[in-house]
Amino acid sequence: MAALDKAQGDSDTVADDFTDPLEMRPGYQLKRAAAAAMSDLNERLAVLDLRQVDASVMLMIDAIPNVIASHIGRVLDIKSANMVPLLRRLEERRLIEKVPLDGKSHGLHLTAEGDVLLVEARAILDQFEIDLMERIPFQHREHLAPALRAIWHSVD
Structure with a gap:
């Protein structure tokens, strides 16, 4: 049993001393920061049964009258x-509706x-942004x- 305890202790020491070899890489840091932030945001939006992508789509629909799905995409x-x-x-949640624009396009x-739900989502998004910046x-x-914009736009 002592050997098992010793082996367990050794693995704990190794884990405690472990250095992440990727930690200093900016791309890795960006990925980890984005994952942590989006996880936090999705947890907050879950009280409205929304995900970040749902809220983003609703914001686009609200901002652009008769926007079509392909533009949002x-x-x-x-x-x-x-x-x-x-x-x-x-649509099934009755949060958005399609309106015919012409023979083949539908505005949203x-x-x-x-x-009503978007008002609540905006409050969550606004507080999330405040909390994010405070970190x-x-x-x-x-x-x-x-x-972030420089990185994002250089890829497009």
């Missing part, structure tokens, strides 16, 4: 195959229920958004 980088079930889910609108040292806050 392009802006939010959502594949067409993923847009269909996403929009269906929002929030329903009254969608408007960042003050002297780095003004540089964060421009740095």
Whole structure:
């Protein structure tokens, strides 16, 4: 038994002394930070039975009258195959509705229920943004958004 305890102790020591070889890589840091932030946001939105992508789509629909699904997909980088079930889910919850624009296109609108839920979602999103920025040292806050945009737009 002592040998087992010793072996267990050794593995704990190894785990405690472990250094993440990727920790200093900016791409890895960005991935970990984004995953942590999105996990936090999704937990907060779960009280409304929404995910971050649902809230993003609803914000786009609210901001652009008669927006079509393909435009939302392009802006939010959502594949067409993923847009269909996403929009269906929002329609089934009576949060959005399709309105015919011409012979083949449909514009999207929030329903009254969608408007009400979006007010609640915006409050959660606003508080999330405040809390997120508070995690960042003050002297780095003004540089964060421009740095992220520079990375994001250089890939497009």
